[in-house]
Amino acid sequence: MFKSKKYWIWIILCGIIIGLIAGMVMRHRLEYINRPVPFAFYLKGGIDSAKAIDYVLEIRSQLERKNKELQSVLEKYDKLGIENLENELAERELKKTKFDRGEIQLNRRELIDLESEISNLKVIQNYLDDYGEADAYARIEEDCSAVIQLEKYCFDEIRKHVDTYVDVSVLRAQLENRGKELEALLAAEEADENQIKKLDKEIKSINEEIIKKEAKESGIAGYTLLMRREQALDALISENNIQFDPSYSSINDFTLKSGRVINSYFIIYIVGTIIVLILLSFAYNLIVKKIRVRRFRRLEFWRSRHFEKYDSFISIIVIYVILITFSIVAFWPLLNVFTISLRPDNNLFSTTLEIIPKDWTFDNYRHALFETNLLIWLKNSLIVSLSVALIGVIFSSSAGYAFSRFRFYGRRPGMIVLLVTQMFPAPMLLLPTYVILAKLGLKDQLTGLLIPYSALAIPFSVWLLKGYFDTIPRSLEESAYIDGCSLFNTFIKIVLPLAKPALAIAALFSFMAAWSEYVIARVIVSQADKMTLPVGLVYLQGEFATLWGVYSAAALITCIPVILLFIALSRFLVGGLTLGGLKE
Amino acid sequence: MNAINKENISIGKIRKKSTRFNNPNNLERGRRFDFFSSLKYQPYLYLLPAFIVIALMSFFPLGYGFWLSFTNMSLGTFKNPAFIGFNNYIQLFKDISLYATLWRTIAWTTVNIFFHVVLGVALAVLLNRKLPGRAFFRFLLIIPWAMPQYIAALTWRGMFNLDFGLVNILLNKIGAGKELFYLGVLDRFPIPWLTNASWLFRGAIITNVWLGIPFMMMIALGGLQSIPNTFYEAADMDGATRWQKFTKITVPMLKPVMAPAIVLGVVWTFNMLNVILILAGSLGGFGFEESQILVTEVYRQAFSFYRYGYAAAYSTVVFIILLVFSIIFIRVTRGTEEVR
Numbered sequence: 001m002f003k004s005k006k007y008w009i010w011i012i013l014c015g016i017i018i019g020l021i022a023g024m025v026m027r028h029r030l031e032y033i034n035r036p037v038p039f040a041f042y043l044k045g046g047i048d049s050a051k052a053i054d055y056v057l058e059i060r061s062q063l064e065r066k067n068k069e070l071q072s073v074l075e076k077y078d079k080l081g082i083e084n085l086e087n088e089l090a091e092r093e094l095k096k097t098k099f100d101r102g103e104i105q106l107n108r109r110e111l112i113d114l115e116s117e118i119s120n121l122k123v124i125q126n127y128l129d130d131y132g133e134a135d136a137y138a139r140i141e142e143d144c145s146a147v148i149q150l151e152k153y154c155f156d157e158i159r160k161h162v163d164t165y166v167d168v169s170v171l172r173a174q175l176e177n178r179g180k181e182l183e184a185l186l187a188a189e190e191a192d193e194n195q196i197k198k199l200d201k202e203i204k205s206i207n208e209e210i211i212k213k214e215a216k217e218s219g220i221a222g223y224t225l226l227m228r229r230e231q232a233l234d235a236l237i238s239e240n241n242i243q244f245d246p247s248y249s250s251i252n253d254f255t256l257k258s259g260r261v262i263n264s265y266f267i268i269y270i271v272g273t274i275i276v277l278i279l280l281s282f283a284y285n286l287i288v289k290k291i292r293v294r295r296f297r298r299l300e301f302w303r304s305r306h307f308e309k310y311d312s313f314i315s316i317i318v319i320y321v322i323l324i325t326f327s328i329v330a331f332w333p334l335l336n337v338f339t340i341s342l343r344p345d346n347n348l349f350s351t352t353l354e355i356i357p358k359d360w361t362f363d364n365y366r367h368a369l370f371e372t373n374l375l376i377w378l379k380n381s382l383i384v385s386l387s388v389a390l391i392g393v394i395f396s397s398s399a400g401y402a403f404s405r406f407r408f409y410g411r412r413p414g415m416i417v418l419l420v421t422q423m424f425p426a427p428m429l430l431l432p433t434y435v436i437l438a439k440l441g442l443k444d445q446l447t448g449l450l451i452p453y454s455a456l457a458i459p460f461s462v463w464l465l466k467g468y469f470d471t472i473p474r475s476l477e478e479s480a481y482i483d484g485c486s487l488f489n490t491f492i493k494i495v496l497p498l499a500k501p502a503l504a505i506a507a508l509f510s511f512m513a514a515w516s517e518y519v520i521a522r523v524i525v526s527q528a529d530k531m532t533l534p535v536g537l538v539y540l541q542g543e544f545a546t547l548w549g550v551y552s553a554a555a556l557i558t559c560i561p562v563i564l565l566f567i568a569l570s571r572f573l574v575g576g577l578t579l580g581g582l583k584e
Numbered sequence: 585m586n587a588i589n590k591e592n593i594s595i596g597k598i599r600k601k602s603t604r605f606n607n608p609n610n611l612e613r614g615r616r617f618d619f620f621s622s623l624k625y626q627p628y629l630y631l632l633p634a635f636i637v638i639a640l641m642s643f644f645p646l647g648y649g650f651w652l653s654f655t656n657m658s659l660g661t662f663k664n665p666a667f668i669g670f671n672n673y674i675q676l677f678k679d680i681s682l683y684a685t686l687w688r689t690i691a692w693t694t695v696n697i698f699f700h701v702v703l704g705v706a707l708a709v710l711l712n713r714k715l716p717g718r719a720f721f722r723f724l725l726i727i728p729w730a731m732p733q734y735i736a737a738l739t740w741r742g743m744f745n746l747d748f749g750l751v752n753i754l755l756n757k758i759g760a761g762k763e764l765f766y767l768g769v770l771d772r773f774p775i776p777w778l779t780n781a782s783w784l785f786r787g788a789i790i791t792n793v794w795l796g797i798p799f800m801m802m803i804a805l806g807g808l809q810s811i812p813n814t815f816y817e818a819a820d821m822d823g824a825t826r827w828q829k830f831t832k833i834t835v836p837m838l839k840p841v842m843a844p845a846i847v848l849g850v851v852w853t854f855n856m857l858n859v860i861l862i863l864a865g866s867l868g869g870f871g872f873e874e875s876q877i878l879v880t881e882v883y884r885q886a887f888s889f890y891r892y893g894y895a896a897a898y899s900t901v902v903f904i905i906l907l908v909f910s911i912i913f914i915r916v917t918r919g920t921e922e923v924r
Contacts, residue, residue, distance in 0.1 A: 307714055322710060323721045330728050330798075331724050340742070395634040395637065399633075399634035419848075419910065421642045421643075423851050423855070424649075424855075427899065428882060428899035432644065433645055436644065451641055456641075458634050519858075534734050537735070558732065559730075563731070566726060566729070567723060570719075574802060
């Protein structure tokens with residue numbers, strides 16, 4: 001086992017992946033050190049200054065809070081010592097639970113004090129867990145000053161950024177130069193038109209940039225606030241006599257330093273994982289070798305009956321993991337719609353991941369069904385889609401039969417034409433379609449939707465059915481024909497019943513195409529009572545902020561019939577989906 | 585009618601029989617008799633209804649669009665557009681943004697189709713094994729296909745929301761966002777999926793990959809199930825490894841099934857209008873120029889700038905690109921089949 005190259009490759013790959021994940025998950029204790037790192041990147045990303053200032057304000061407030069917290073932790077530490085820390089914490093937590101149950105009364109002030117004390121004690125405990133009793137105090141002190149330093153560096157960076165960002169004088173100078181050049185060119189007799197155009201373009205773009213920058217200048221009202229805070233910070237530094245660590249001179253040094261910390265963490269995790277994996281595989285081998293013969297026999301039998309013959313247990317697990325992951329990814333958006341549809345109006349925007357919200361209601365469904373036109377849209381869509389499915393199947397099965405059975409002039413070009421129709425850019429078909437339907441007097445009518453939708457659905461169905469008809473042996477039809485059945489009758493009575501799976505799939509796709517088409521319907525239908533579901537839903541969703549929940553409920557109502565259809569027909573999907581293709 | 589037809593056939597049969605064995609093509613096909621070839625006008629009758637619809641709704645518009653591309657039709661000249669020759673095309677090819685958009689479209693199509701095919705075939709291979717709960721997984725994996733496209737796109741739009749979207753929340757919760765950010769993979773966090781052009785484009789790719797996998801998966805699954813098991817048994821006898829079995833049996837047998845699906849997939853992806861437009865948040869066709877592909881750009885030109893003539897020229901170019909690609913692809917795949 002240890003000699004094979006494959007084994008080591010797998011172990012190392014798994015180790016790296018699991019180690020990286022573990023490193024990411026376990027890294028939360030280093031988090032505040034990393035705060036400036038995103039910030040530096042943020043600035044490099046060329047974010048506009050107003051946003052950058054918002055960001056730095058947020059970081060600043062976090063750092064400030066952190067600093068205060070650490071200060072109070074230090075005080076606590078001085079007062080309590082660490083011996084009776086756990087007792088104190090337990091005592092306070094007991095008090096809190098009592099208050100929660102309503103056994104004792106506390107006023108607001110006392111409650112806040114209690115909560116902050118609990119959190120402080122927990123912070124101390126974290127430090128103790130991380131660094132041990134000997135180093136904890138020193139560590140807290142160090143972090144205290146580090147936070148202040150970080151804040152200072154934040155200021156440096158934002159100042160630099162804002163100053164260069166708001167400065168438009170350079171651009172103005174450029175603009176003036178270009179203007180002079182242009183004038184000179186225009187004054188000259190034989191002006192080069194291309195050059196003039198180019199200059200014009202440049203002037204325009206510089207002008208735009210200046211306008212943009214000046215607009216953003218108004219967004220930096222936070223700037224003065226920042227400066228005030230910086231003065232306060234300077235005072236704090238001189239007051240506490242904080243010595244700046246000479247090894248970091250800017251934010252970038254912090255980046256590098258925290259980078260090193262993290263990398264070493266990752267390496268530890270990766271190496272640890274690899275060692276664990278080797279041990280596990282060793283143990284597995286031992287167990288399997290010893291026990292396989294006797295006790296695993298029944299298990300082995302079960303495995304060979306339900307799985308492929310040569311699958312080991314590990315590969316079975318890997319297959320399941322992959323399938324489950326992809327299934328979750330495939331399913332999650334639908335689940336998300338479901339979750340949002342259950343949320344009450346006042347809780348639409350939340351950052352929780354729970355699938356069924358605590359205060360779930362069916363209000364949105366009620367609203368969607370009875371206070372919007374959803375039922376009318378549903379009816380319209382059903383009429384259109386069912387008729388399209390019917391027309392599509394009839395037309396395309398006869399066409400597919402012709403392509404499959406007959407050899408006639410124009411057969412191959414005909415097949416290619418069907419493919420070519422898929423290549424037309426949809427937007428360009430819109431205007432002519434509109435013109436035709438208006439001329440035919442079918443605008444604003446459901447019948448008007450039938451024709452373009454059938455044209456959308458037919459080519460793919462023909463391809464599909466042609467492919468399926470090809471797999472049906474001809475001898476059946478031939479013998480029926482010899483027995484006196486007409487060609488049309490053989491088609492109806494022999495070929496179509498045999499092609500049921502493909503017909504079902506073709507009907508499904510025609511239905512789907514009509515059920516979910518948006519662009520054409522939007523152009524052709526403008527009356528509210530003639531809208532189909534897609535148009536209606538997008539109209540609902542347009543009022544994003546207010547009707548998001550209602551939209552979700554409506555979307556789910558729209559999805560469910562199609563998904564049910566899919567489930568019902570899914571046994572045909574595998575066999576029936578043979579694209580006839582271009583090859584003979 | 586019936587009797588006449590029958591007689592025709594029998595005559596045709598005899599007539600053909602006399603030439604059949606002289607013609608090597610017929611010998612190769614090895615059919616004893618082929619009554620379908622003697623019915624000269626039948627196939628056109630069968631084709632008629634479908635082709636009337638297609639001609640009315642696809643070819644007339646195509647011709648109309650082609651004519652439009654030589655005129656200066658816009659909102660102002662809607663009633664009486666003037667013929668301006670190749671001016672639209674000249675203007676189009678002079679525009680530098682066309683080439684950027686073209687490259688973006690090619691990238692969009694390649695990335696999408698690559699993931700569709702690779703993930704689709706991989707999942708199909710897994711689903712084709714003997715496995716308890718296989719039907720359940722198949723049902724779950726098919727859902728993106730069963731969801732109407734616009735709902736899927738709107739849902740993803742909700743999921744890409746900066747503060748309350750699932751994607752950012754998830755990245756934040758597992759801490760991966762910050763890590764990737766730190767490693768320089770992400771240039772900012774939380775990710776502005778909908779308000780930054782390049783992130784919008786990436787989001788659209790994710791959405792479209794998610795949408796398109798099930799189609800390829802089901803096609804591949806159908807192809808896999810038609811491979812006779814004896815091939816694998818024979819390979820097992822010869823001691824082939826799994827990888828060898830996959831590359832030497834599965835892939836070549838899947839090729840003829842996947843080739844037309846890939847052509848269709850490329851065409852559909854190239855012409856995918858819904859995802860980008862809906863993600864960009866308005867079907868009025870705004871959104872960023874840096875996240876448009878050719879088709880959405882056509883839509884923008886036509887329905888938000890109302891330059892119908894120019895948009896028609898644009899779409900003609902798109903159509904020709906697709907046509908050339910399909911012809912080349914079909915030739916190439918058929919070429920490989922013959923060699924094999």
